[in-house]
Amino acid sequence: MSERKTSDRLSVTAPKGFLAGTARCGLKKAGEDLAIIFSERPAVAAAVFTQNLVQAAPVLVSREHLRYRTHRAIVMNSGGANACTGEEGLNDARATAELVAEYFNCDDREVLVASTGVIGARLNMEKIKGGVREATGQLSREAGYRVAEAMMTTDTKPKRANKSVRLGGKVVKIAGVAKGAGMIHPNMATLLAFVTTDAAISKTALQSALKRAVNRSFNRVSVDGDTSTNDTLAAMANGAAENEPITKPAGADFDLFTKALTEVCRDLAIQVARDGEGARKLITIRVRRAPNERDAAKIAATIATSPLVKTAIAGADANWGRILAAAGRSGVKFDVSKVEIKLGDLVVAQRGMGLQFDEKRALEILKRDEVTITFDMRQGEVEVTEWTCDLTEDYIRINADYRS
Amino acid sequence: MSERKTSDRLSVTAPKGFLAGTARCGLKKAGEDLAIIFSERPAVAAAVFTQNLVQAAPVLVSREHLRYRTHRAIVMNSGGANACTGEEGLNDARATAELVAEYFNCDDREVLVASTGVIGARLNMEKIKGGVREATGQLSREAGYRVAEAMMTTDTKPKRANKSVRLGGKVVKIAGVAKGAGMIHPNMATLLAFVTTDAAISKTALQSALKRAVNRSFNRVSVDGDTSTNDTLAAMANGAAENEPITKPAGADFDLFTKALTEVCRDLAIQVARDGEGARKLITIRVRRAPNERDAAKIAATIATSPLVKTAIAGADANWGRILAAAGRSGVKFDVSKVEIKLGDLVVAQRGMGLQFDEKRALEILKRDEVTITFDMRQGEVEVTEWTCDLTEDYIRINADYRS
Numbered sequence: 001m002s003e004r005k006t007s008d009r010l011s012v013t014a015p016k017g018f019l020a021g022t023a024r025c026g027l028k029k030a031g032e033d034l035a036i037i038f039s040e041r042p043a044v045a046a047a048v049f050t051q052n053l054v055q056a057a058p059v060l061v062s063r064e065h066l067r068y069r070t071h072r073a074i075v076m077n078s079g080g081a082n083a084c085t086g087e088e089g090l091n092d093a094r095a096t097a098e099l100v101a102e103y104f105n106c107d108d109r110e111v112l113v114a115s116t117g118v119i120g121a122r123l124n125m126e127k128i129k130g131g132v133r134e135a136t137g138q139l140s141r142e143a144g145y146r147v148a149e150a151m152m153t154t155d156t157k158p159k160r161a162n163k164s165v166r167l168g169g170k171v172v173k174i175a176g177v178a179k180g181a182g183m184i185h186p187n188m189a190t191l192l193a194f195v196t197t198d199a200a201i202s203k204t205a206l207q208s209a210l211k212r213a214v215n216r217s218f219n220r221v222s223v224d225g226d227t228s229t230n231d232t233l234a235a236m237a238n239g240a241a242e243n244e245p246i247t248k249p250a251g252a253d254f255d256l257f258t259k260a261l262t263e264v265c266r267d268l269a270i271q272v273a274r275d276g277e278g279a280r281k282l283i284t285i286r287v288r289r290a291p292n293e294r295d296a297a298k299i300a301a302t303i304a305t306s307p308l309v310k311t312a313i314a315g316a317d318a319n320w321g322r323i324l325a326a327a328g329r330s331g332v333k334f335d336v337s338k339v340e341i342k343l344g345d346l347v348v349a350q351r352g353m354g355l356q357f358d359e360k361r362a363l364e365i366l367k368r369d370e371v372t373i374t375f376d377m378r379q380g381e382v383e384v385t386e387w388t389c390d391l392t393e394d395y396i397r398i399n400a401d402y403r404s
Numbered sequence: 405m406s407e408r409k410t411s412d413r414l415s416v417t418a419p420k421g422f423l424a425g426t427a428r429c430g431l432k433k434a435g436e437d438l439a440i441i442f443s444e445r446p447a448v449a450a451a452v453f454t455q456n457l458v459q460a461a462p463v464l465v466s467r468e469h470l471r472y473r474t475h476r477a478i479v480m481n482s483g484g485a486n487a488c489t490g491e492e493g494l495n496d497a498r499a500t501a502e503l504v505a506e507y508f509n510c511d512d513r514e515v516l517v518a519s520t521g522v523i524g525a526r527l528n529m530e531k532i533k534g535g536v537r538e539a540t541g542q543l544s545r546e547a548g549y550r551v552a553e554a555m556m557t558t559d560t561k562p563k564r565a566n567k568s569v570r571l572g573g574k575v576v577k578i579a580g581v582a583k584g585a586g587m588i589h590p591n592m593a594t595l596l597a598f599v600t601t602d603a604a605i606s607k608t609a610l611q612s613a614l615k616r617a618v619n620r621s622f623n624r625v626s627v628d629g630d631t632s633t634n635d636t637l638a639a640m641a642n643g644a645a646e647n648e649p650i651t652k653p654a655g656a657d658f659d660l661f662t663k664a665l666t667e668v669c670r671d672l673a674i675q676v677a678r679d680g681e682g683a684r685k686l687i688t689i690r691v692r693r694a695p696n697e698r699d700a701a702k703i704a705a706t707i708a709t710s711p712l713v714k715t716a717i718a719g720a721d722a723n724w725g726r727i728l729a730a731a732g733r734s735g736v737k738f739d740v741s742k743v744e745i746k747l748g749d750l751v752v753a754q755r756g757m758g759l760q761f762d763e764k765r766a767l768e769i770l771k772r773d774e775v776t777i778t779f780d781m782r783q784g785e786v787e788v789t790e791w792t793c794d795l796t797e798d799y800i801r802i803n804a805d806y807r808s
Contacts, residue, residue, distance in 0.1 A: 083729075397797065
């Protein structure tokens with residue numbers, strides 16, 4: 001079996017020295033809903049969390065645990081967010097980490113915890129206990145593939161990505177899984193995602209690489225502008241690849257590693273956008289020739305979160321005026337009279353004004369399941385890309401009775 | 405016929421000295437699409453416009469004309485926004501004002517212009533000319549009632565409001581009309597609305613009263629977070645009520661007038677929210693016991709624009725976690741552990757945590773066509789109210805093929 005195929009089959013256990021276990025606790029109506037990722041040797045961990053003021057218990061506990069120098073495991077459940085559950089919720093999250101630590105005979109703080117699901121209800125700890133027992137009892141490399149499924153809530157597809165990079169003659173592997181769908185918005189991890197790598201890298205270098213990767217991937221994806229109480233992106237690096245350790249956030253190896261990590265995160269982020277709740281189309285928004293990255297990102301994010309733009313694309317309607325109006329309310333000062341807008345390769349507006357364009361051709365472009373909007377500012381040299389999805393009736397259907 | 409009924413039948417011509425004319429130009433597929441409001445004597449005008457960087461030609465022209473000391477008429481059309489139409493669009497807006505001024509034998513600058521409809525296409529000036537001719541040819545008090553209909557785009561109902569206030573023994577009338585539906589969002593007029601009053605008031609006092617009124621009405625309404633290129637709220641005051649003139653933005657008469665104007669604007673704003681595109685429910689968001697108005701308004705607006713909150717209400721799902729999560733991403737720092745959330749009169753969360761509440765009762769409350777969400781911060785004394793609507797499949801249907 002080729003390298004690529006093995007990675008595909010193994011997912012987060014493709015990097016050396018990782019095992020996984022999954023279980024069905026019964027928190028979700030169907031399917032597995034608990035997963036554990038385990039590093040056979042002490043790993044270093046880094047993470048980014050939601051910037052929402054309201055932070056779920058597992059986020060608070062993981063933040064605390066992350067201060068520890070080494071980590072061995074990540075335990076996650078779907079079917080319950082354990083958010084807004086007070087002191088008792090915190091105790092539940094801590095107890096979950098303890099259960100896992102007991103099994104692996106490690107410090108509680110070496111275990112990170114993540115949850116996703118409905119806010120405000122306490123977790124059924126009996127079910128969690130059963131799930132942890134089952135998952136830890138069947139640890140294997142093969143189970144790595146099932147982790148992405150166990151994370152799913154309203155996702156329609158599991159999300160996996162992996163990448164190899166050669167660092168000084170050694171092959172280093174990076175693998176990631178994610179769940180997304182609703183409550184996806186820039187300015188934070190905005191979902192659950194876990195990355196494993198066998199790279200030898202210091203904790204601070206890993207944290208720095210992760211931040212850079214997130215800024216050009218998950219922070220450039222928006223489904224509906226809502227951020228969650230539980231967003232967590234955690235990475236573990238265990239050094240099993242035996243590359244020359246990356247000890248600081250600089251140098252050729254660090255750059256190569258960061259690039260590969262960014263690609264894994266970007267791959268996952270695009271899968272998240274494409275599988276947005278109710279989405280039928282992936283929308284890529286390219287803001288070109290902007291004066292600076294901050295303005296470009298602001299405009300891209302405002303277009304990406306405009307319900308009017310997203311419904312127009314859902315309806316294959318070349319309503320470019322909504323794109324320009326969205327940019328106009330982004331808070332960025334720019335010269336409207338220079339802007340050119342393209343749908344795919346079709347120019348629909350120039351010098352801030354509409355053109356007589358071929359509506360048939362526009363329809364053809366907008367009916368595809370991938371649509372690229374290019375907002376060419378023609379007033380600088382910076383380019384930013386953001387991903388989102390169209391807004392369809394199904395988004396409403398999914399979210400109108402999520403709790404039932 | 406009683407005072408109230410006459411006002412209802414007359415709308416913007418209920419205040420003394422105003423006439424109106426409407427016409428069907430053929431810009432919209434059906435119905436009247438042009439309206440003129442005319443003051444028989446020179447009036448003073450005040451207005452607020454969109455804060456979107458992209459401003460339609462009629463907005464630019466009206467801004468310019470507003471600098472003139474007196475005004476006689478407002479002309480508006482639906483069926484075309486005349487936005488992103490360049491120099492030619494500006495000329496079209498100017499030509500429309502000229503046509504009207506010619507008929508009334510007044511200065512061009514005494515005419516304000518407003519348009520609504522699809523962005524990016526030029527107006528058919530032949531149709532506009534015909535419409536202006538027809539509308540000016542049939543000026544009457546009775547036509548006042550039809551102005552609100554001629555303004556409609558995706559609105560399902562015309563929006564009218566009126567109010568009388570006694571100032572020093574004289575009855576002063578204030579009347580307003582609005583169109584809203586999509587592209588409604590705080591921080592500006594966010595729609596087309598026209599107010600007439602027979603109050604004697606100076607231009608600066610009127611402008612000040614209008615600003616105050618807008619801040620507590622239209623700027624507290626959100627349908628989808630998108631702002632338009634054409635938003636305009638214009639008011640004309642002609643002094644025909646012969647009250648002691650209000651010459652400055654202070655004093656008892658000014659306060660009484662501002663209060664009545666605010667009520668008219670609030671009435672219209674709530675009608676706009678209730679008739680949001682695809683809306684089945686009016687949602688009132690009360691943020692209570694906040695430390696200050698700025699924070700309260702920020703939280704209220706974030707809840708009001710959360711697609712997850714709005715779809716939950718559409719589905720009668722008491723998903724209060726989404727309300728708390730929306731507040732959490734508003735950017736306001738607050739003590740989550742003090743917050744109480746009510747749906748109608750049912751407490752669903754307390755001290756930032758969920759309660760065991762009566763789901764049947766919650767369903768009963770959420771199935772009504774008016775739902776009040778109370779976000780009680782319990783950390784101050786300020787209260788702010790914001791209005792929005794639920795987000796339904798119909799919003800998508802309306803917006804997916806708006807141009808066709």
